[in-house]
Amino acid sequence: MKIPKERLEKYRNLKREFSEEEYINIHPIQRGGVLTEEAMKALIEFGDGYSVCDFCPPKEARLDMITRPPIRDFYKDLAKFLGMDYVRVVTRCREAIFIAFKMLSEPNDYVIIDSNAHYSTYLAAELSGLRIKEVPNSGYPEFKVNLEAYIDKIEEVKKEKGKLPSAILLTHVDYLYGNLNDAKIVGKIAKDYNIPFILNCAYSAGVMPINGKELGADIITGSGHKSWAASAPTGIIAINESLKEKILARSKISGDITKREFKAKEVALLGCTVMGAPLITLMASFPKIVERVEKWEEEINKIRYLVSELERIEGFKQLGIRPKLHTLTHMESESFYKVSINHKRKGFFLYEELKERKIVGIQPGLTKHFKFNTYGLTWEQIKYIRDAFFDIARKYNVNIK
Amino acid sequence: MKIPKERLEKYRNLKREFSEEEYINIHPIQRGGVLTEEAMKALIEFGDGYSVCDFCPPKEARLDMITRPPIRDFYKDLAKFLGMDYVRVVTRCREAIFIAFKMLSEPNDYVIIDSNAHYSTYLAAELSGLRIKEVPNSGYPEFKVNLEAYIDKIEEVKKEKGKLPSAILLTHVDYLYGNLNDAKIVGKIAKDYNIPFILNCAYSAGVMPINGKELGADIITGSGHKSWAASAPTGIIAINESLKEKILARSKISGDITKREFKAKEVALLGCTVMGAPLITLMASFPKIVERVEKWEEEINKIRYLVSELERIEGFKQLGIRPKLHTLTHMESESFYKVSINHKRKGFFLYEELKERKIVGIQPGLTKHFKFNTYGLTWEQIKYIRDAFFDIARKYNVNIK
Numbered sequence: 001m002k003i004p005k006e007r008l009e010k011y012r013n014l015k016r017e018f019s020e021e022e023y024i025n026i027h028p029i030q031r032g033g034v035l036t037e038e039a040m041k042a043l044i045e046f047g048d049g050y051s052v053c054d055f056c057p058p059k060e061a062r063l064d065m066i067t068r069p070p071i072r073d074f075y076k077d078l079a080k081f082l083g084m085d086y087v088r089v090v091t092r093c094r095e096a097i098f099i100a101f102k103m104l105s106e107p108n109d110y111v112i113i114d115s116n117a118h119y120s121t122y123l124a125a126e127l128s129g130l131r132i133k134e135v136p137n138s139g140y141p142e143f144k145v146n147l148e149a150y151i152d153k154i155e156e157v158k159k160e161k162g163k164l165p166s167a168i169l170l171t172h173v174d175y176l177y178g179n180l181n182d183a184k185i186v187g188k189i190a191k192d193y194n195i196p197f198i199l200n201c202a203y204s205a206g207v208m209p210i211n212g213k214e215l216g217a218d219i220i221t222g223s224g225h226k227s228w229a230a231s232a233p234t235g236i237i238a239i240n241e242s243l244k245e246k247i248l249a250r251s252k253i254s255g256d257i258t259k260r261e262f263k264a265k266e267v268a269l270l271g272c273t274v275m276g277a278p279l280i281t282l283m284a285s286f287p288k289i290v291e292r293v294e295k296w297e298e299e300i301n302k303i304r305y306l307v308s309e310l311e312r313i314e315g316f317k318q319l320g321i322r323p324k325l326h327t328l329t330h331m332e333s334e335s336f337y338k339v340s341i342n343h344k345r346k347g348f349f350l351y352e353e354l355k356e357r358k359i360v361g362i363q364p365g366l367t368k369h370f371k372f373n374t375y376g377l378t379w380e381q382i383k384y385i386r387d388a389f390f391d392i393a394r395k396y397n398v399n400i401k
Numbered sequence: 402m403k404i405p406k407e408r409l410e411k412y413r414n415l416k417r418e419f420s421e422e423e424y425i426n427i428h429p430i431q432r433g434g435v436l437t438e439e440a441m442k443a444l445i446e447f448g449d450g451y452s453v454c455d456f457c458p459p460k461e462a463r464l465d466m467i468t469r470p471p472i473r474d475f476y477k478d479l480a481k482f483l484g485m486d487y488v489r490v491v492t493r494c495r496e497a498i499f500i501a502f503k504m505l506s507e508p509n510d511y512v513i514i515d516s517n518a519h520y521s522t523y524l525a526a527e528l529s530g531l532r533i534k535e536v537p538n539s540g541y542p543e544f545k546v547n548l549e550a551y552i553d554k555i556e557e558v559k560k561e562k563g564k565l566p567s568a569i570l571l572t573h574v575d576y577l578y579g580n581l582n583d584a585k586i587v588g589k590i591a592k593d594y595n596i597p598f599i600l601n602c603a604y605s606a607g608v609m610p611i612n613g614k615e616l617g618a619d620i621i622t623g624s625g626h627k628s629w630a631a632s633a634p635t636g637i638i639a640i641n642e643s644l645k646e647k648i649l650a651r652s653k654i655s656g657d658i659t660k661r662e663f664k665a666k667e668v669a670l671l672g673c674t675v676m677g678a679p680l681i682t683l684m685a686s687f688p689k690i691v692e693r694v695e696k697w698e699e700e701i702n703k704i705r706y707l708v709s710e711l712e713r714i715e716g717f718k719q720l721g722i723r724p725k726l727h728t729l730t731h732m733e734s735e736s737f738y739k740v741s742i743n744h745k746r747k748g749f750f751l752y753e754e755l756k757e758r759k760i761v762g763i764q765p766g767l768t769k770h771f772k773f774n775t776y777g778l779t780w781e782q783i784k785y786i787r788d789a790f791f792d793i794a795r796k797y798n799v800n801i802k
Contacts, residue, residue, distance in 0.1 A: 001484050008688040010471045014443045033450020040448055042415045047444050049434020049626025049633045058764055070411045083402050091492035091634055094671040119663045123671045126654040134658040225450025232450045232677030233492055253527040257535040262520045270495040270524045276633030277678055287409040363459055
């Protein structure tokens with residue numbers, strides 16, 4: 001149907017309101033997905049739809065078989081980098097989790113997940129027709145997942161269902177507190193029970209070193225746009241040999257009349273996945289990713305410093321595990337909340353004060369709690385953020401120790 | 402794990418081997434996905450992962466609720482443009498079909514599909530645990546789907562299963578012959594039986610005018626990177642009011658310990674879908690798309706002209722419905738096949754001869770049959786392609802009428 005011309009005006013000249021050049025972006029989910037210069041160049045080169053399909057091999061026409069550009073090699077290098085046997089790039093980390101859940105289970109089975117898991121983990125279970133049991137965390141203020149309790153949950157399922165859960169999933173680093181979990185503990189439990197272990201590395205793989213085999217993971221899921229300097233949407237599913245046949249099961253369907261078959265296609269992927277721009281950004285950033293994970297310790301030094309500084313402000317308290325093991329941080333800030341109550345802009349004052357100081361990424365409206373991420377910022381930027389918060393505290397007569 | 406530096410070299414400076422400036426690309430799946438200038442600009446602006454999430458509304462944190470950039474409005478305009486009630490942008494057209502199949506059926510149900518459907522339609526059924534019945538086509542040389550036979554297939558399922566199929570799907574324009582089907586016929590049948598009708602418009606919506614309501618479609622699926630001048634991966638699912646609750650069912654799962662719930666999230670989408678670059682290209686190209694579908698008739702004039710010219714070459718015969726109703730074309734070329742038998746480069750000679758003449762997109766190795774697409778080419782380019790084929794024919798002593 002016809003769309004009036006004036007309704008189309010707003011799609012012309014679409015601009016992002018904050019540029020990386022002008023603002024320091026501390027958005028909790030955006031730091032790891034800022035493109036490298038190499039990725040930006042590749043994006044322009046491969047922007048067109050199906051741009052990577054120029055040399056799709058006629059016989060095994062599948063994304064992971066393409067050698068120009070070197071997708072086939074990339075999948076191998078990526079698997080190796082993660083300490084796993086096979087990799088497929090899928091459209092989102094959540095799709096990777098859905099694929100794992102779906103291909104490892106029967107409807108109504110149980111999967112066990114940690115209670116800090118992202119909402120999409122719950123949805124992936126729901127779409128697969130599964131039931132979940134959550135592994136508890138320690139609650140305020142650390143919210144630390146009780147990893148040993150995976151055993152209790154497995155036993156609970158065994159008792160209730162007469163069979164083991166189809167899979168157990170641990171969120172390596174969660175999105176709420178940025179808590180890093182000791183995956184080896186869960187890897188050991190999974191091995192003892194012989195249950196597939198899915199480690200969701202959306203916030204870890206791509207920014208810190210990950211070795212799936214060492215951690216005891218059977219499947220690793222990751223997010224390109226979250227942690228690999230790639231455009232959205234890109235997910236990663238890395239698989240160990242033992243689960244390859246299940247997760248990457250080939251198509252068996254055939255046409256009742258035509259007898260058409262598609263035996264080279266991987267069912268859970270619906271064939272090809274990311275056929276263009278975002279995959280290319282993932283590949284173009286890869287050399288930088290390989291380098292940057294080695295600098296993780298320094299990233300931790302920076303966030304620990306910033307937390308210790310911000311906690312000098314009265315009423316500021318970092319939630320989650322202490323000291324920080326990841327750059328994603330959840331701050332409680334009672335004092336700023338008190339300021340907001342009488343401020344004419346209410347909870348928006350903090351966002352606006354920061355924006356005036358060229359800092360963006362904290363959710364507009366929040367003051368009592370807020371999340372931010374410092375990944376990849378320079379020491380200079382870290383200190384600038386500290387100063388900005390001090391400045392705002394002083395402006396509203398909040399004490400600084 | 403460590404990746405040796407020399408293995409990383411190949412990811413530096415990734416280049417597409419053929420640029421749109423230098424070559425005429427007649428790749429069967431690529432013509433409709435060439436970015437507009439506006440989309441390329443927007444891509445650079447929104448390349449970073451999660452670039453569209455700067456102003457995610459805290460209360461209903463969902464991609465389709467974002468107003469800066471104007472995603473919420475875009476979904477409304479896009480639905481209207483397709484003559485449907487609701488739209489969601491998903492990661493691929495095949496995901497849209499999977500979502501439709503999955504949410505409309507119980508495992509082991511039947512869906513009915515046309516026998517020219519894309520492989521991913523079969524895989525979407527397989528992943529949903531469904532069985533299929535194919536609607537036959539007329540075979541060589543037209544391969545025209547017998548649309549009235551949807552009735553026979555519905556009756557067959559009814560008899561065999563004691564219940565109706567969960568859905569019927571028609572590929573509006575198929576990828577094999579570029580045949581355009583009269584969707585209204587199937588829409589009428591679907592309505593008579595009260596079965597949801599999915600019209601896969603991967604090759605039609607975005608290049609030609611589509612009005613879902615007029616065609617009797619309950620769901621329309623589309624592909625941004627195939628036909629909307631967008632980067633991959635982007636799919637479209639457009640839904641009529643009557644199926645909204647089923648397809649966009651909200652999450653009902655809750656944590657057994659935490660009682661966490663995610664009632665705003667749409668289960669089949671796993672929450673948010675395309676959180677960046679490709680969605681923005683779809684939006685930025687939209688004003689041009691609205692214009693370009695009005696010029697469809699001229700596109701048909703061009704392909705009909707080219708087909709009539711190429712058929713002057715001995716042994717050239719266009720397969721599929723005559724005269725052409727779509728720019729995707731399947732050519733039989735017996736004479737060139739004969740040339741290839743004695744050519745030192747065998748079947749690759751045609752690809753190489755064309756490439757020398759700055760034409761790419763025909764699958765390397767094919768001569769007996771090949772597919773191409775002229776969508777969006779100028780008359781001048783059409784004539785240039787004709788001349789190139791004539792030139793090659795003459796070189797190998799193939800007669801031209």
